[in-house]
Amino acid sequence: MSTSKTPTKLTPLRSIAQRLGATFTEEQGWRIPEVYTAAEGEITAARERVVLADETPNGKLLLEGDHADSVLMDALDLGSLQINEGSDRIYRLRNDIFFMSTPPGREVRVQKKLTTTSAVSKQFVTITDITHGRAEIRVIGPDSQELLSKVCGLDFHPSAFPNETAKQSSLAKTTQLIIRRDIGELPAFSIIGTQSLGPYVWDTMMEAGREFGIVPIGRAALAALEEE
Amino acid sequence: MRTEQDTLITPNRLHPKEGEVIDRATTIRFTFDGVEYPAHPGDTVASALTAAGVQVLSRSFKYHRPRGLLCCSGHCPNCLVQIGDEPNVRACTRPVEAGMEVRAQNVWPSLKRDLLSLTQLGSRFMPVGFYYKTFIRPQKLWPLYEHTLRHVAGLGEVHIDTPLGEFDKQYLHTDVVIAGGGPAGISAALGAAEGGAQVLLFDENPTLGGHLRFTVPLDSSSTPEVSKDLPELLEAANQQPNIAVFTDTSVLGWYQDNWLCAVKGTRLFKIRTKSVVVATGAYEVPLIFDNNDLPGVMLGSAVQRLVHLFGVLPGKQVVIVTANEDGWDVAADLQSLGVNVGAIVDEREPNACSSPYRDGLVNAGVPVFYRHTILEAIGSNAVRGAKIARIDERAAISPTTTQSLNCNLIVISMGWTPATELAYMTGGKSEYNEECAKILPVSSPPGVYVVGRASGTHAVDSQIAEAHQIGSTAAAFAGSGEVNKLTAQSSGTLEPRRTSDRVCVPGNKKRFVCYCEDVTDEDVELAIAEGYDSIELLKRYSTISMGPCQGAMCSMNTIHLCARANDWTVQETGTTTARPPTTPVTLGALAGQNMEPVQTTPIHQWHLDHGAAMMVAGLWLRPNHYGDPAAEAMGVRERVGLIDVSPLGKLQLTGPGVPELLERIYTNRWENLRVGRVRYGVMCNDEGVVLNDGVCAHLNDETWYMTTTSTGATTIFEWLQWWLQSGWGEGIHLTDLTDVYSAFNLAGPQSRAVLEKLTERDLASKAFPYMRIRSAKIADVPCRLLRLGFTGELSYEVHCPSGYALHVWEALMEAGREFGIAPFGVEAQRILRLEKAHIIVGQDTDAMSDPLSANMAWAVKLDKPDFLGKPSLMRISDEGLKQLLVGFKMADPDVVPDEGLQIVEPDADGRLKIIGWVTSSRFSPTLAAAIGLCWLPPELASQDGAPFTIRIDGHLKEARVQHSAFYDPDGERLRM
Numbered sequence A: 001m002s003t004s005k006t007p008t009k010l011t012p013l014r015s016i017a018q019r020l021g022a023t024f025t026e027e028q029g030w031r032i033p034e035v036y037t038a039a040e041g042e043i044t045a046a047r048e049r050v051v052l053a054d055e056t057p058n059g060k061l062l063l064e065g066d067h068a069d070s071v072l073m074d075a076l077d078l079g080s081l082q083i084n085e086g087s088d089r090i091y092r093l094r095n096d097i098f099f100m101s102t103p104p105g106r107e108v109r110v111q112k113k114l115t116t117t118s119a120v121s122k123q124f125v126t127i128t129d130i131t132h133g134r135a136e137i138r139v140i141g142p143d144s145q146e147l148l149s150k151v152c153g154l155d156f157h158p159s160a161f162p163n164e165t166a167k168q169s170s171l172a173k174t175t176q177l178i179i180r181r182d183i184g185e186l187p188a189f190s191i192i193g194t195q196s197l198g199p200y201v202w203d204t205m206m207e208a209g210r211e212f213g214i215v216p217i218g219r220a221a222l223a224a225l226e227e228e
Numbered sequence B: 001m002r003t004e005q006d007t008l009i010t011p012n013r014l015h016p017k018e019g020e021v022i023d024r025a026t027t028i029r030f031t032f033d034g035v036e037y038p039a040h041p042g043d044t045v046a047s048a049l050t051a052a053g054v055q056v057l058s059r060s061f062k063y064h065r066p067r068g069l070l071c072c073s074g075h076c077p078n079c080l081v082q083i084g085d086e087p088n089v090r091a092c093t094r095p096v097e098a099g100m101e102v103r104a105q106n107v108w109p110s111l112k113r114d115l116l117s118l119t120q121l122g123s124r125f126m127p128v129g130f131y132y133k134t135f136i137r138p139q140k141l142w143p144l145y146e147h148t149l150r151h152v153a154g155l156g157e158v159h160i161d162t163p164l165g166e167f168d169k170q171y172l173h174t175d176v177v178i179a180g181g182g183p184a185g186i187s188a189a190l191g192a193a194e195g196g197a198q199v200l201l202f203d204e205n206p207t208l209g210g211h212l213r214f215t216v217p218l219d220s221s222s223t224p225e226v227s228k229d230l231p232e233l234l235e236a237a238n239q240q241p242n243i244a245v246f247t248d249t250s251v252l253g254w255y256q257d258n259w260l261c262a263v264k265g266t267r268l269f270k271i272r273t274k275s276v277v278v279a280t281g282a283y284e285v286p287l288i289f290d291n292n293d294l295p296g297v298m299l300g301s302a303v304q305r306l307v308h309l310f311g312v313l314p315g316k317q318v319v320i321v322t323a324n325e326d327g328w329d330v331a332a333d334l335q336s337l338g339v340n341v342g343a344i345v346d347e348r349e350p351n352a353c354s355s356p357y358r359d360g361l362v363n364a365g366v367p368v369f370y371r372h373t374i375l376e377a378i379g380s381n382a383v384r385g386a387k388i389a390r391i392d393e394r395a396a397i398s399p400t401t402t403q404s405l406n407c408n409l410i411v412i413s414m415g416w417t418p419a420t421e422l423a424y425m426t427g428g429k430s431e432y433n434e435e436c437a438k439i440l441p442v443s444s445p446p447g448v449y450v451v452g453r454a455s456g457t458h459a460v461d462s463q464i465a466e467a468h469q470i471g472s473t474a475a476a477f478a479g480s481g482e483v484n485k486l487t488a489q490s491s492g493t494l495e496p497r498r499t500s501d502r503v504c505v506p507g508n509k510k511r512f513v514c515y516c517e518d519v520t521d522e523d524v525e526l527a528i529a530e531g532y533d534s535i536e537l538l539k540r541y542s543t544i545s546m547g548p549c550q551g552a553m554c555s556m557n558t559i560h561l562c563a564r565a566n567d568w569t570v571q572e573t574g575t576t577t578a579r580p581p582t583t584p585v586t587l588g589a590l591a592g593q594n595m596e597p598v599q600t601t602p603i604h605q606w607h608l609d610h611g612a613a614m615m616v617a618g619l620w621l622r623p624n625h626y627g628d629p630a631a632e633a634m635g636v637r638e639r640v641g642l643i644d645v646s647p648l649g650k651l652q653l654t655g656p657g658v659p660e661l662l663e664r665i666y667t668n669r670w671e672n673l674r675v676g677r678v679r680y681g682v683m684c685n686d687e688g689v690v691l692n693d694g695v696c697a698h699l700n701d702e703t704w705y706m707t708t709t710s711t712g713a714t715t716i717f718e719w720l721q722w723w724l725q726s727g728w729g730e731g732i733h734l735t736d737l738t739d740v741y742s743a744f745n746l747a748g749p750q751s752r753a754v755l756e757k758l759t760e761r762d763l764a765s766k767a768f769p770y771m772r773i774r775s776a777k778i779a780d781v782p783c784r785l786l787r788l789g790f791t792g793e794l795s796y797e798v799h800c801p802s803g804y805a806l807h808v809w810e811a812l813m814e815a816g817r818e819f820g821i822a823p824f825g826v827e828a829q830r831i832l833r834l835e836k837a838h839i840i841v842g843q844d845t846d847a848m849s850d851p852l853s854a855n856m857a858w859a860v861k862l863d864k865p866d867f868l869g870k871p872s873l874m875r876i877s878d879e880g881l882k883q884l885l886v887g888f889k890m891a892d893p894d895v896v897p898d899e900g901l902q903i904v905e906p907d908a909d910g911r912l913k914i915i916g917w918v919t920s921s922r923f924s925p926t927l928a929a930a931i932g933l934c935w936l937p938p939e940l941a942s943q944d945g946a947p948f949t950i951r952i953d954g955h956l957k958e959a960r961v962q963h964s965a966f967y968d969p970d971g972e973r974l975r976m
Ligand code: FES
Pocket: B068, B069, B070, B071, B072, B073, B074, B075, B076, B077, B078, B079, B080, B090, B091, B092, B093
C-alpha cells in the first residue's frame, strides 16, 4: 500500500556530497547540495578557479526518429511547446537523434507535449525521458578548459567549442555528452553521462582539478552565479 | 652562505660569472652513495658532484667500466643514477635538491670498487651477440641465466613497495608546435605567432636559448656576435601572447596527422597541431679511440655547459681534440677563463683552420698539433693523459709519432649530427651531405618543417633568419597569415663547420661506439663479418642505438663504421628507423592519472553501510555477499531476500519493426508474444555461438523491454545498433535504459506478501502469473514489475527510476522486516541459480559454445525462417554434438570441485585423458550436496546418473550426471 506522497529523488552524487558535509535542499523533488562549505567561498572559487556542481536534476529527453526534427518544429509552431528562453535547449546529436535539456521537472510536461504532437502528426518518433539515467556535472570557472583538457581529448577553446554547442566524446575513458553553457563570461561545461559512472567521473575530475584548487559548489552558489 | 669549507670541498667551482644559473648565496646538501656534498640551487646533481671533484658517476651496462660525464645534456647513458625510488635519472639534467639521496646504480658492492667490472676480463668470450649464442642451451637453464643476467646487466631498480607516484596527462590543441627552444626554435615561434598562429614552443631544457645559453661571446675583438641575439629573442617571445612556452619538456614522438606526444616530469601531453617545426638542434659526435669512455673524456659542448651555466670546470689540464673550428671556440672560451689549455690536437692541416681565435691562442703559447689525433685516453678510473699521434699522407696513423700529453680533461670537438629523429618520424627524407659530412633532412611532409642545426644550418644569424620565415610558413599552413617566400638562406644551407668523418682511431684497447650498450668498434666489425651488414640488422644484432640515449651518441658513428666495413658510401648505408620515444619516459607518465571507470548502483553506499563485500563484475562494483552467502541463499529459499540487480542491461525497443528484429536476433519465437508477457531468449552470433541471454517483455503495442546480462549490456546495445544501422533498423528505435532504471529482485516464498504491502496492484498469481510484466506503483514510485525465476523461487524484479532507487530499496527492506527479509549478494544468487541448473553466459559457456550443446535446444527453433546463427546451428545439429553441458552431483557432498577442473577417464593404455571440464560448482546449502555444471561428451552426458571422474588436486573424485534441476525440478515454487 501507498506509504507516503511522492518520495524524494536522489542523484548518484549524493553520497559524495554527504561525505563532504554538504547541506541539502530540494528542487522539483530532487535532493541536491545547497552549500558545501560557504556559498561565498564557492562563488569566489567559481569566479577565480574551477568548481564542480551536481546538476543531475535537469530534465533530459531523447528524441529519436527520421522525423524528430519536424515533430519538434510542429510542437514549436503549434505553440504547444514553449521553448523556455535560456533554459530549454535542444541539441542535435545525430541526424535522427536530438537531446533536450530542460529545467528540473519540466521534462515531464515537455515529453507529454512532444508525444502528443508526434502522435497527431503520425510520425514515428520515440521520446524517452532519460533524466534518471544520466548524471550531469557542471564544470565552471576560468580553469575549466584546462581541467577538462586533462581528462578529455577535445579542444575546449571557444573557437573550437563555442558556447551552447554539444559534443559527444570520451572523457576519463567514459562516453559523455559535453555541452558548453557559459555563465556570462565564466566558461562552463555540462558533462552528461550514465549515472552509474557519475561518482567515478566526479572523483576523477576532482582529482585532476586538485592543482587548480577545485571545490564543489552547491545550489546556492550556482544560483548566485547565474543571477549575476 | 658559502663557507670556507665549501670552497675546499668544491675544488672545481669557478669564480662567479655572468649567465650562470646557480644561486651561490645559498648552499644546500645532498648525498651521493652516502657521502654528503654541497650544492647551490640551480645546480644539477652532476654539476654539484663535478664541482666537488667527483668524476665517476656510473658503471657501464655490460663491462661495468667507470663512466663520467660525456654530453652533459641528457643524451648519453653516462650519468644515470638512482634518486630515492627513481632509477635511471640523468644526473646532468636533474636539478639537485636539499636532502636528495643519490645512489650509483647497477654496481656491486660499490661504485668505486665494482667487482662486476671483472666481466671485462672475460670480454674476449663475450663478443657481440654472445648471449644469443650462449644462453640458448640447455633451455631449462634459461631461468637461471635470466636471473643472473638481470643482476649483472641492468639499469637501476624499481622497488615493489615504491609508493604510487602522481602522474597525469593533458591534451593540447594548437596551430603550430615548435619542438626545440634554441635560437632557431624561438625565431620560428616568433615567425608563426606574428602570422597570427597559436604556437606551443617546447624545449627540454629548463630555459629557452639552446646553445646560446652557454656559447657566450668571448672578450675578444674577433668574437662573432651571436649571444646578443638571445636576450632579444627571449624578450620578443615573452611579449608575444600567441606563444605558450613549455620548458623541461621533451617532445617524444610524432604520430599520424600531426599528433605529438611530449613529457614534462610526471605529465604527458598529447598534442594536436596543424603544423610542426622541428628545431631540435644537433648532437655533438664522440670520437672512437682507445679508452674513449674514461671519465674525463668529454664533449666540448658539455664542458661549456658546465663552465657557463654552473661555474664548474671539470679538469684543470685540458687537451682539446678537434677537426673544425668548434674545438678552437672551446679552447678560446676556456683560455678566457684562465684555464690552462695544454694542447689543441687538430686533425687538419694548419691552413684549413680559419678560427678567429687561432692567433690569440698560439700567441698565448697554447701548443697546437696539426695533422694529429688522439690514440688513447690514459688512466684507469679517470683521465691522466692523452696519447696522440700524427696522421700521415694516406690518412693513417703514423705510430712512430706517438707522444703522451699530461692532462686530466680531454675535450672532444669533432662536429655535430643533426637531431632529426622527430623529423624522420614524420616521414621526412634525408641524404648524406659530403660537404659537411652530415646526414641532412632533404624533404618533409606537408606542414612539417625542419630548421636550425637540425637542418644543418650552423651560423646563428642564418638560423634565426631562416627559422623566422619558416615559422610564418608554418603559420600559413595552419591557416594564419600569408606564406612567406624564403628570402633568407634556405634550410640546409651548408654550414661553415664540417664535421669530421674520421669517427674511429684504431688501437689495441676498448673503443666504444655505443656507450649505452657497451658495444665496441670490433663488435661492429664482427657483427658485419657474421653477415649483419645492413644497418637495421646491425642495430638489432648488436643492440647499438637501442639504449637509453636511443642512438644520439652512436648512430652516426655506427653508420660510418658500417659504410667503411662494407665499402659502401654513407648514403648507401642509410639510417635506422626513428621511432618514439626520442628520450626515455617513465611508464607512470605514459599511464597517467589512474582512470579506471567504475560503475556503481544507486544503492552502493547502502551496501557498504551494511557490510557488503564488494566484487568487480565488468566495470560494476556489486555486493558479493553480506557476510554469509549460504545463509543468504537459505533466507531466499525459506523466507525472502532482496538483491540489487541494477547492472542488468535494460534496452527499450519501439516501433513496428521490433517483432521481426526479435525473430532475427533470438533463437526462439517472438511474434506470438502477447502484450504483458515475458519470454526468455538466447542470442547467437553468425557462428551459432551464444552471445547473451535474458528476457524480453512486450510492454505495449509497439514497445518491448529487453534485459541482458550485466556485463554484456553495452556490448549488446552496440551489437543491436550495428544491426539496426546495417539494414535491419526499419521501423525500430533502440534506447539504452540500463541506467534510467535500477532493478531489484525480491525473491522467496514471502516476496508477494512483502510487495503487497507497498502496492495496490493485484499480485495474485492469476492476475500476475509467472513470466509476465506489469506496471505498478511501489512505495509511490511508478515501477515495472517482472515475474521471473532465476533463483527458483517466487520472485519479482522491481525496475524503478534510478533517482527513487534507494527509496524503493529501503521501502522493500522495511516492508520485508516482519518476514525476515535479508539482502543477498551475487554469491548467494549463484548458489540459487545453480540449484536450478540455470546457466550463466560467459561462465558456463565460452567463445565456442552453441545453445544446442549448452543444453538449451528447447530455446532454439530451427524451423523458424531465419535468425542469426541458424545456418551454423543447423550444421551442428546435423553433424551431432561434440560436448554437452549438464548438471552433476558429487558422490561426496563435502567435495566441491573448483571451477575449471578437468573431467578425466582412462584411455586404452590406462592413461588419463581429459573428456570435459567443470564450469560451475557450489555447495548447495538447501540440498546439502556439492553440485555443478560441466561439459561432457554427449554419450556420457545423455545418461542420467552416469558416473564420471573429476581430477581434484591429483585425486580422482566421483560425480554423477543429473538431468533435472537439483531443486524444485518441476518449477512449482516459482509459479506459486
Ligand atoms: S652526461 Fe648526462 S646524459 Fe650525458
